Amino acid sequence: MMTATPTEGDDMERQQDYVLRTVEERGIRFVQLWFTDVLGAPKTFAITPAELENALVEGMTFDGSAIDGLSRVQESDVLALPDPKTFQILPLGGSGSDPTARVFCDITDLDGAPHKGDPRNVLRRNLDRAKERGYTFYAAPEVEWFYFADDDPSSTPKPLDQGGYFALTVADLPTDMRRQTVLTLEDMGVPVEYSQHEDAPSQHEIDLRHTDALTMADTVMTLRLMVKEIAMERGAYATFMPKPIAGVQGSGMHTHFSLFEGDVNAFHDPGDEHGLSKVAKGFIAGLLHHAPEITAVTNQWVNSYKRLVVGYEAPVHVAWARNNGSAVVNVPRSKRGRAESTRIEYRAPDPACNPYLTFAVVLAAGLAGIEEGYELPPETQANLHRMTPQDLEAQGIRALPGNLNDAIDVMERSDLVAEALGEHVFEWFIRNKRSEWSDYKTQVSQFELDRYLSAL
């Protein structure tokens, strides 16, 4: 990335020129520099147009020690280097507010080397590996979330509607907010495939059309911000917490993945009974083989594991199937049999994951399966949720880790995840999650009080 060819250099100059002229012509008052910490939280600081030219060329120095996973204290200063291709005027803000634009940044050390703690760089590195093998990696997530009246943690969250799956609700606030979100995303050039009311009360979903994984990870960050911001403008609260209410479905981020070789979908093979190529089978095998190891990344919170339980359409078992939502890897029937839409769906991730790291570990697992020639286990025909533990064991079907602690244990022993994330992020992530688990472990929950206080 650092050794740009002259062509790329010229192109970079034109891109920077484009950004500077647009800021000038459109009267932009603030440019928000966006980046992401290791846990997937959006971070930003705003600069004025006067600082922009310098920022584009040299980057903006800031103290990274305050950002989760970014820096050690003794080397705290880092650079935010805007990626001019991601420059976008923000459609939000009422008539009175200053016109604002955003641009995603890569984080570098002061000497310009990609920062090891920057999730965008982690994903780039893994995409480069795929590219060396001739592959482009595409992702299309289905993002779910809940609207609540507020974010007061002292009481059970209050849903704003009682609609169910695909419910046609009339002019209610959540549907209106979702509609506004879709329009805003389209204004920002994010094509939305579907949006719908999900199964649980006040739960909504937006499905994004596939794009290259780096752009998609940026897009997931944009989507989460827009959903929350629009809810806040309407005096409501939107959350991507994986399981905010016990007894109803949690929020997932099922994501469709495919590899292309140039214009050709590398997952498709017209000669195969189910249209799946050797590459696709290797990818699935890799994903299944490493699924438990990557779960701490795709499901990174204590609460994530309250979603991964039997009975709520969330995956629990490491198996694959076609058109079967109970398996962690699902192969959807391609639309109208179109070769180019052949893809696999990974159903474990939740919308509170870090999309950069999630796409990175999924890709690493899939590539390992292709390169090492892992054998694809037989397809699961039955509903896994109804199988007995004996049946599962007889078929050699493992379960995903049952809680964050187990997930971290498996991840810690994974060379694949260590390599995909890089030692810096790997090590920081494990320490951070160990600490989260130990905080959680020492709590006494409402469940325990209700169950034990009077009985014991």
Place this chain on the structure above:
Amino acid sequence: MGPLLLFPDPPPPELAQALDLGGHAWKGVDGPGAAADEPDGGWSGAIVSADEQPEAAFALCRALRKRDVPLEPLLLLVTGAQLNELNLRDDLYDDFCLAPVRQPELVARLKHLFWRSGRGTRPELVEYGPLVLNLETYQAAISGRPLDLTYMEYELLKFLSSNPGKVFTRETLLSRVWGYDYYGGARTVDVHVRRLRAKLSEEHAPLIQTVRSVGYRFGEARWSV
């Protein structure tokens, strides 16, 4: 638009022939003095051959570039043995071409140079129906409404709307608009077309037509039935 300045006078015959065949008006000069004597409409550019009189040629280049309004584009013709002479002289020319010239190369380089310097075939505005692109300011508007485009969306729209009615394959668009290998591969084109359509809004989205199993076309087909 005035003629091209050629050095030396007379210019190498193969150069003159190539320009005549390419439909470019030109006038030979023998040094900075003659170059200062501008024809009607001014010089539209210069082609300086350093083959026979390298020192005079570079002196002329310098004179043309150090004017209040530097003359551009300036195409320099050098022999393979003279490539070293280009060191530290990057500011004196916009592009160079190896002598003896091959006509197709010369014509292609001139066309590109004119395009880059904003003269000749490149207009300031691209207009098609309700769509207007201002190439100077990089701004696009549809029915007077400014479009908030990313850089690549703008470049793609510019390319398509500058060539209305023509069908382009994804590979062509990728190589002409993106120009170098990008993460997205050829599918990138589809993704950007979808984004552009979303931003153009439903009403104007059909400006970009999908041509089944070929690629994309901007505006109406040239051979509408």
